[in-house]
Amino acid sequence: MLITIGLLIAFRFIAHVPLPGVDRVALENLFESNAMLGMFDLFTGGAMRNFSVAAMGVMPYITASIVMQLMTPVIPRLQAMLQEGESGRKRMNVMTYWLTIPLAALSGYGQLTYLQRSGVVGTDGLTTAAIIISMAAGTLFLVWLGEQITEYGLGNGISIIIMGGIIATLPMNIAQGFLEVGSRNIGGLVTFVIIALLTTALIVLFTEAHRRIPVQYARSTVRGDRMYRQSGSSYIPIRVNSAGMIPLIFASSLIMLPYIISSYFANPVGTDPNLANQIMTWFDPNASLPLGLVYWGLTFGLVVAFAFFYTMIMFQQQDLPGALQKQGGFVPGVRPGNATREYLEGVLLRITWAGAFFLALVAVIPFFAREITGVQAVQLSSFGMLIVVGVVLDTMKQLEAQLTVRRYEGFIR
Numbered sequence: 001m002l003i004t005i006g007l008l009i010a011f012r013f014i015a016h017v018p019l020p021g022v023d024r025v026a027l028e029n030l031f032e033s034n035a036m037l038g039m040f041d042l043f044t045g046g047a048m049r050n051f052s053v054a055a056m057g058v059m060p061y062i063t064a065s066i067v068m069q070l071m072t073p074v075i076p077r078l079q080a081m082l083q084e085g086e087s088g089r090k091r092m093n094v095m096t097y098w099l100t101i102p103l104a105a106l107s108g109y110g111q112l113t114y115l116q117r118s119g120v121v122g123t124d125g126l127t128t129a130a131i132i133i134s135m136a137a138g139t140l141f142l143v144w145l146g147e148q149i150t151e152y153g154l155g156n157g158i159s160i161i162i163m164g165g166i167i168a169t170l171p172m173n174i175a176q177g178f179l180e181v182g183s184r185n186i187g188g189l190v191t192f193v194i195i196a197l198l199t200t201a202l203i204v205l206f207t208e209a210h211r212r213i214p215v216q217y218a219r220s221t222v223r224g225d226r227m228y229r230q231s232g233s234s235y236i237p238i239r240v241n242s243a244g245m246i247p248l249i250f251a252s253s254l255i256m257l258p259y260i261i262s263s264y265f266a267n268p269v270g271t272d273p274n275l276a277n278q279i280m281t282w283f284d285p286n287a288s289l290p291l292g293l294v295y296w297g298l299t300f301g302l303v304v305a306f307a308f309f310y311t312m313i314m315f316q317q318q319d320l321p322g323a324l325q326k327q328g329g330f331v332p333g334v335r336p337g338n339a340t341r342e343y344l345e346g347v348l349l350r351i352t353w354a355g356a357f358f359l360a361l362v363a364v365i366p367f368f369a370r371e372i373t374g375v376q377a378v379q380l381s382s383f384g385m386l387i388v389v390g391v392v393l394d395t396m397k398q399l400e401a402q403l404t405v406r407r408y409e410g411f412i413r
Contacts, residue, residue, distance in 0.1 A: 004153035007145050008164045014054045014141065015047040015165070019134055021127040022051050026120045044165055048111075051120075053138030055111065057165060058158055060104035060136075061143045064096050066246065073316055082317065100143065101136060108135035117264075154402070155395035163391040166384045188373035195369045196385075199362065203389045206358045209240040211351050213344065217329045234329075238348060241355035242314060245386045247306035248363055252383075255299050259283040289371060296367045300360045307356035311348065320344055362386065 031049055044057040072078040081088040112131055115121045121131065142161055149157030212235040258279055265276040281287065282294045321341040330336050334343045362382045 001154055004149050004155070004160065007149050007153060007157075008160070011054070011142060011145055011161055011164060012168060014138065015044070015052055015168075016050055017053050017138075019051050019053060019055070019131050021122045021131070022115075023120050026118065027051055027115070030115070030118050030120055047165070051115070053134045054142055056104060056107055056135055056139050058139060058142050058146060058161055060107050060139050061096070061100045061158065062249075063107075064099040064103050066249070067099065068092060068096050069317070070313065073313060097140075097143070100140065104136040104139040105132055108132045111135075114263075155391065155398055159387065159391045159394070163388050166381075166388055170384075192369060192373040195365065195373070199365050199382075199385060200389060202358070203362065203386060204393065206241050206355065207390055207393060209354075210237040211240065211347060212237055213347065214332055215324065215329045216332055217327065236320065236324075236344075238344075238351065239355070240351050241307075241358060242348070242352065243307045243310040243355065243359070245359070245383065245390070246310050247303045247356070247359055248383060248386070250306040250310070251299055251302035251363065254302060255283065255295060256285075285367075292367055292371075296364045300364050303360040303363050304356040307359055308349070308352055311352050311355075312345075315345065315348055 027049075044055060044059075047054040047057065068078070072082055078092070081091055084091075109128075109132055112121060112128060112135075116123050116128075121127065143158070146157030146161045149155065149160055151157075153160075215234050215236055217234065262276040262279040262283075265274070266280055267274050267277055281291060284291070285295050287295065321337065321344060324330065324340065325336050331340055331343060334340050362385070366382055
């Protein structure tokens, strides 16, 4: 626990190391005028608002991991590598690290280009190269910190780094929001808090929910010149939300693409709007009714679609029927092989409907919370809540396992 806390403190120091050639006043004005940047800043723990060396956080590494997962079913060599066990997974991790470098450079260049167009950063070549290299190095250093937490600390290091950044910005954002709202909308604030608590309870419920598939194992033992058959029973826990928050990442990235592209072709504020300005209005996440229904309606549908897409990809990679057959296990009443595969796919598809609609509902809750309560200053992030709740639950489980192994008593009841 001390190692984990110490590495998180190091992460917070890195988040405040500034990059060269940045106009701080122009950067602050840009964040005040663009609410979407504030949402991106949430995942970097304020590093993007400071435009520090950790301005991209670990998101390029997350993107590289997702790309590797999606490419594994397509490339036979990656499939064979995954089946090699621990050595294969280590090789895939090394490939993920190498893929992170160009993705971090591209992401840093895109972020820098936008800030240069806004007059925040200089446009000379030396400054551009120094900033891109520094941002990529900052991302890789945060990934290394996450790996050290995973190996020597407590919990999944990358997830804890993301959670630490989200929690670090919450006190300031909540304080600013409540100061702006003041006493003018007490009822809306109370309703907002109730919605946040109910959303947290819903996330906990669906994160822990799973369907147990009973499994029988037949074992043969030889004693002397006789063979004895023994049977044992167990179950396969299939999560209702097997896809995690990956569908939210896919959907939000796709739905924000029209807004980001059109921002490069839109006319400046105060001039006649063109088609690009209209597209930005349609895909603005902060738009109120009825325009907000375009963005959030598409988000709801895309989250449901990506939930099924990613769940089936992960099911094919895990190859549960094949693993059961190798271990001598079978589902009672179902023949091994293709019949077991079809049965498990049917169960997974049925329970994924609940998981997909849960994710889609969590994705659009911020919009309805804002419209119902009228509270605009305090942001309710579905991404942030999913990450924080999931990481806390996972860390608590690992802590309980550590205490059980060491036979400590009295800490967790």
